Amino acid sequence: MSALPAPGAATPRRKTRRVQPAVPLAIIIVAAILVLIVGLALLAPWIAPADPTRQTLLMRLKPPGSVSSAGQLYLLGTDDLGRDLLSRILYGSQISIAVAFLSVVVSTVVGVSLGMAAAWFRGWVETLIMRFVDIMLSIPAVLLAVLTVAVLGPGFLKLILVLALTRWPRYTRVAYAQTLQVANLPYIKAAELAGARTLRILFRHVLPNIAGPLLVVATAEFGLMILFEAGLSFLGLGIQPPAPSWGSIMSVGRQYVERAWWIVAFPGACLFLLVFSVNVLGDWLRDKLDPRSRSR
Amino acid sequence: MLRYAAGRLVQAAIAVLGVLTIVFIVMRFSGDPTLLLVPEGSTQEAVDALRKQLGFDRPVVIQYLDYLQSLGRFDFGISVVQRIPAIDIVASRVPYTVMLALGALAVALFVGLPAGIAMAVWRGGWLERCLSALALTGQSLPTFLSGMLLIIVFGVVLGWLPTSGAGDIRALILPSIALGALSMSTFARMARIAIIDELGKDYVRAARARGLSKAGAVERHVLRNAAIPVVTVAALEIGNLLAGAVIVETVFAWPGIGQLAIQSIQSRDFLVVQVIVLLISIVYVLTSLLADLVYALLDPRIRLAS
Numbered sequence: 001m002s003a004l005p006a007p008g009a010a011t012p013r014r015k016t017r018r019v020q021p022a023v024p025l026a027i028i029i030v031a032a033i034l035v036l037i038v039g040l041a042l043l044a045p046w047i048a049p050a051d052p053t054r055q056t057l058l059m060r061l062k063p064p065g066s067v068s069s070a071g072q073l074y075l076l077g078t079d080d081l082g083r084d085l086l087s088r089i090l091y092g093s094q095i096s097i098a099v100a101f102l103s104v105v106v107s108t109v110v111g112v113s114l115g116m117a118a119a120w121f122r123g124w125v126e127t128l129i130m131r132f133v134d135i136m137l138s139i140p141a142v143l144l145a146v147l148t149v150a151v152l153g154p155g156f157l158k159l160i161l162v163l164a165l166t167r168w169p170r171y172t173r174v175a176y177a178q179t180l181q182v183a184n185l186p187y188i189k190a191a192e193l194a195g196a197r198t199l200r201i202l203f204r205h206v207l208p209n210i211a212g213p214l215l216v217v218a219t220a221e222f223g224l225m226i227l228f229e230a231g232l233s234f235l236g237l238g239i240q241p242p243a244p245s246w247g248s249i250m251s252v253g254r255q256y257v258e259r260a261w262w263i264v265a266f267p268g269a270c271l272f273l274l275v276f277s278v279n280v281l282g283d284w285l286r287d288k289l290d291p292r293s294r295s296r
Numbered sequence: 297m298l299r300y301a302a303g304r305l306v307q308a309a310i311a312v313l314g315v316l317t318i319v320f321i322v323m324r325f326s327g328d329p330t331l332l333l334v335p336e337g338s339t340q341e342a343v344d345a346l347r348k349q350l351g352f353d354r355p356v357v358i359q360y361l362d363y364l365q366s367l368g369r370f371d372f373g374i375s376v377v378q379r380i381p382a383i384d385i386v387a388s389r390v391p392y393t394v395m396l397a398l399g400a401l402a403v404a405l406f407v408g409l410p411a412g413i414a415m416a417v418w419r420g421g422w423l424e425r426c427l428s429a430l431a432l433t434g435q436s437l438p439t440f441l442s443g444m445l446l447i448i449v450f451g452v453v454l455g456w457l458p459t460s461g462a463g464d465i466r467a468l469i470l471p472s473i474a475l476g477a478l479s480m481s482t483f484a485r486m487a488r489i490a491i492i493d494e495l496g497k498d499y500v501r502a503a504r505a506r507g508l509s510k511a512g513a514v515e516r517h518v519l520r521n522a523a524i525p526v527v528t529v530a531a532l533e534i535g536n537l538l539a540g541a542v543i544v545e546t547v548f549a550w551p552g553i554g555q556l557a558i559q560s561i562q563s564r565d566f567l568v569v570q571v572i573v574l575l576i577s578i579v580y581v582l583t584s585l586l587a588d589l590v591y592a593l594l595d596p597r598i599r600l601a602s
Binding site for chain 1: 307314318322323325332432433435437439444448452538540546547561573580
């Protein structure tokens with residue numbers, strides 16, 4: 001082995017590293033798509049051209065661009081009950097995003113608290129929590145969600161609860177592993193010796209230092225929860241009619257796929273765009289925060 | 297090796313017991329499980345009679361032990377809708393799901409692995425960019441959406457392939473692609489990372505120094521070493537494929553256990569649902585056990601570390 005470089009001397013590797021733009025163009029584009037979709041969802045009550053549940057039976061299954069006798073334009077066409085598809089998609093985005101976001105929040109809070117507790121207290125607390133996590137992860141999440149929703153019955157709050165209940169172990173694993181690494185660092189020991197209470201140490205000192213990897217998990221999970229909600233609503237187990245969600249709109253569209261492609265195509269495209277953007281953003285975040293994967 | 301296998305077996309047994317317990321708890325979330333099991337429109341007397349017959353009027357702990365005991369005897373209860381043992385109903389559908397899962401696994405392996413290898417070998421080139429965009433697309437498309445797109449394109453517009461039911465072998469093609477798409481992305485990513493890891497090792501540099509081409513090094517040395525993590529992922533994906541079948545089978549009207557699960561939920565036949573969830577979860581636990589054992593057999597470092 002050669003001698004260590006003198007302190008302060010730049011390593012050759014650092015010198016030759018190409019200067020990369022702080023944020024690549026692709027990331028700016030997907031971030032813009034995300035902001036646009038979330039913005040449209042928030043503005044739905046003001047920009048939707050019609051009431052998403054108002055039926056006009058004379059205008060059933062009309063293709064995009066149809067105009068009713070009353071002069072109303074159906075930009076994206078209508079569904080099987082003559083409801084304006086654009087308005088349904090706009091309002092549906094509110095529900096889809098809200099379910100995904102809230103379930104991510106709940107499972108983060110539950111999962112991270114348990115993960116930090118397991119790593120901090122060790123002993124039987126650790127065994128109990130981490131064994132339970134192993135068991136939860138050995139049931140396919142889709143299946144557990146399907147069973148739980150079927151038993152509880154459908155509904156907005158129940159859906160959030162079910163998704164959170166099935167997904168928290170992912171966060172626990174990451175929070176546990178990260179906390180184990182951080183817990184033995186000198187500054188944590190210093191805080192402990194200075195007499196800080198456990199809760200204060202965990203939330204003021206440990207949590208900010210493990211937040212990066214957790215953010216990566218939460219981003220990936222948000223995309224996945226959008227897909228889960230859509231899947232459950234598609235199976236008739238999630239959001240119930242007449243309330244629109246992207247999944248429930250497509251569930252109706254499936255029956256008319258041969259005559260009215262637009263009922264599936266437009267919410268499907270929105271869903272894909274949102275999840276694709278979230279995934280691209282998540283990958284970028286991971287590479288940014290995890291130097292190990294950057295070399296790959 | 298034996299000690300490792302024994303330890304891992306105990307772990308799997310605990311996981312199975314945990315799964316049984318969670319399913320038991322979930323089935324009681326609604327309060328009175330009798331109400332889940334009676335056909336719709338039953339009289340109060342019928343409900344009371346069934347509650348007594350099934351023993352739901354006893355303490356929960358007794359019920360739990362009783363539940364474990366009857367599962368131990370492979371007694372999964374009688375379907376309240378069809379009046380035949382729930383396990384028989386599920387068993388008649390299993391072959392279809394196995395067929396679908398194998399078809400999907402074949403699609404995922406035969407497309408995903410070559411794509412992942414190509415991405416690793418031609419790293420940084422345009423092919424890698426295209427393929428990784430495709431893999432990300434596969435990950436962002438829900439199976440029911442890709443299923444319906446396949447139906448629209450190949451069934452309705454082109455009219456090449458049947459879109460629903462289980463007729464001949466051609467009916468298996470579209471559902472297999474829809475179900476395999478997600479695992480395909482997983483395989484491609486795993487294979488890429490595994491091969492890039494191996495390519496960076498000294499033995500590859502030595503092989504190249506001996507004059508072996510990059511393709512030759514990959515073919516003769518790297519693939520064999522990179523195969524180990526990929527085999528593990530393949531085993532884990534089987535469980536995911538079975539769970540994903542719930543949605544794909546509904547889209548394509550494929551008569552496997554996934555479609556049965558949704559039909560049973562709609563007809564409130566919860567004992568059948570319970571059998572399906574238990575079955576898939578146990579397969580999931582067993583395949584990951586198998587994967588770990590194979591892994592340990594192939595790579596001595598795993599069993600020595602434990």
